[in-house]
Amino acid sequence: MGRFRTIPQSFYRRSAELVARELLGRYLVRDLDGSRLVLRIVETEAYLGAEDRASHAWGGRRTRRTSALFRAGGFAYVYLVYGMYHCLNAVTGNKADGGAVLIRAGEAVEGDDFMKTHRSLTREPRPGDLAGGPGKLCQALAIDGGMNGTPLFRGPLRVTTGREVADSRISIGPRVGIDYAGEAAAWPLRFCELDNEEVSRPRP
């Protein structure tokens, strides 16, 4: 039995809020060209689906872009933001729920040299440089739209067990970059490991 044991699909078939909290401390493993890159997840955000104005599934709208979001929990939802960066989500709940967890930041555990290359960093990485934000994280692991809809419970991009982060070590705050979402903008659905340097700005 290896160090990184893949988490089964059933883990994701629960509420986005719960999955977001419990993804902290788990490992995101990426197989690429015979190498293995591993990030420990330190920041997530839950998106609740139809009732959540910040969610791409708001109002139940289902478009070409968001179709993966309406699958059963456990699949990746990857989309392009601002024409330049990709964001990785884990779909949660049951089919057609529209819930998801945005994986916002991680700390490198294996393969940091590859991540550094993927991020086009020349100098020595400072805290947050490698994967301290959703766009950076996807660059570090070479994740793009081609991984949209792929399973996270098997295959070249997957989530594995890891030491659980205690409640007392989790800070909770409003989500980032969703000021347009009205009331939902204030909902406490962002989860970070307390005092972790890789967490993105603004630090809660």
Next chain:
DNA sequence: CGGAAGATCCACT
């Protein structure tokens, strides 16, 4: 069919 906006990041002042 046009326009606006976006779950971001970086360089610059």
Next chain:
DNA sequence: GTGGATCTTCCGA
């Protein structure tokens, strides 16, 4: 702290 990059997607006309 501010603005620019960059382009797909979506909605309204």
